[in-house]
Amino acid sequence: MIEVENLTKKYGSARGIDDVTFTVEKGEVLGFLGPNGAGKTTTMRILTCFIPATSGKARVAGYDVFEDALDVRKRIGYLPESVPLYTDMLVPVYLEFVAGLKGVDRRDIKNRVAKIMDDCGLNAVSKKYIGELSKGYRQRTGLAQALINDPEVLILDEPTIGLDPKQIIDIRGLIKNLGGRRTVILSTHILPEVSMTCQRVIIINEGRLVAVDTPQNLTYQLQRSQQILIRVKGPEKEIISELSKINGVSRITAKENGVNGINAYLVELKKDMDVGNDIPPVIVRKNWSLYEMRPVGMSLEDIFIKLVTEERIH
């Protein structure tokens, strides 16, 4: 649905994005991850035909963003980061205006606006000027204008920034529901958002593509060894020496001393070894108490930091 090939954008001598290549399949929700100034917005602006690329090609729904800009723009819904809306228009009037510009059939406009206001939860503000809206409602209005023509491709630049937790959940739900029917590109620097809403992640740093994969794969690939955290009540030294004997455990370290003598230990395993069944019997046999045992996955935060700081490519 979206093909980006060797896309480069230079601002004077400064680099916006550098040789970025990726594709997005129809119906996919793609997360675009990167620190501030990494080139997320630049990429999105090129895809929405707002600015041209210095070199490289980008195609949306089969149309080149430079050659057939009007055809591309007909098929996308775009929500820029700052959610720029006309503050002196009423919410429904604004949506009708956008619907008209986006080529919604004249007779359908009223219905379409009513439906989208319903979907985005905007009915409460149907008599308000956009300038009077709270951040959350502005965001929803922004999302509504992007969705009004039922676009094939949705490009959202940090859609949940500045919202309260309830609103974030609402918006994420809305986006998640869009996947499948539509292709969505979503930029963010909030990592849990990506693992929650996206099927695939692109990590970009300083204009370069650092990684492209599913959130799960990224987590898996980057872990050199698996780790298990256990909390056990018992003598520390003995616990470490006993557990180290288990086949598959490469190292065990005391993490922290908890209350009532319950201490936490980090058990590092050899690659592709599962010792989940072997640890509890040892503890029970020794008459210690097992309070907690859980695998420690690498969070997207860890991956992100790792990739962005090390620039390792997987």
Add this chain to the structure above:
Amino acid sequence: MRNFFLIFLKEFRTYFNSSIAFVVITIFLVLSGYFFYNIFATFSTLSFQAMTNPLVAQQFKELSITEMVVRPFFGNLSVFMLIMLPMLTMRIFSEEKKSGTIELLLTYPVRDSEVILGKFAGCLGIFTVMLILTLPCFALVLVFGEPEMGVIVSGYFGLFLMGTAFISLGVFASSLTENQIVAAVVSFGFLLIFFMMGFSAGFASERIGNILKHLSFMPHLSNFAKGVIDTEDVVYYLLFIFFCIFLNMRSLESKRWRG
């Protein structure tokens, strides 16, 4: 065509929603009403004196309401337009650039020409309302005197062309910057230069003086105010308008290829 109409309607409404239209139109009408009063009062005093004192009457070959009220009033209106229209046009692109709404507008399936002409027509709509609301002044002239209708019609036609030219330059200036003050100053400055260019014709050589006179707004308006619709004047304004719109198209387009 539909996009043009939608943008036109939106801009026209925005002027009223944001009260710009009310303020600009009101001040314009107050100014023009005040100046009209002065011109009209002077004329009626003169006529009164001429009626009672033959010495005064001798100074005037004829006391024509067309020459002494209608024509100078058109001149006054053109000056108010010069001051007011840059205030009207300054926001038209600058505001969108500043607030970022231009990013959404230009990513909708809309042609640049539709955006420019729609916005241009929105300003033109407000200006037309302004002009129409000055009609009562001329209605008064009609009640108390017998002005030549042809002059009024051609004068309005000239004013309309002139105002359209002012707006085209103002809209172009606005497309160059995200700062409304800069847009207003640029358009006001350039309009004033074009307005007064003819003044220096007297100091220049004949050829250059002629060029300056032909480039200036004022001489082209005075023909209309005399009741003469000369194709030269019409073509002058039309060319000015087309040139500004052309530059506007290029300035909007430049965003697409500028690095």
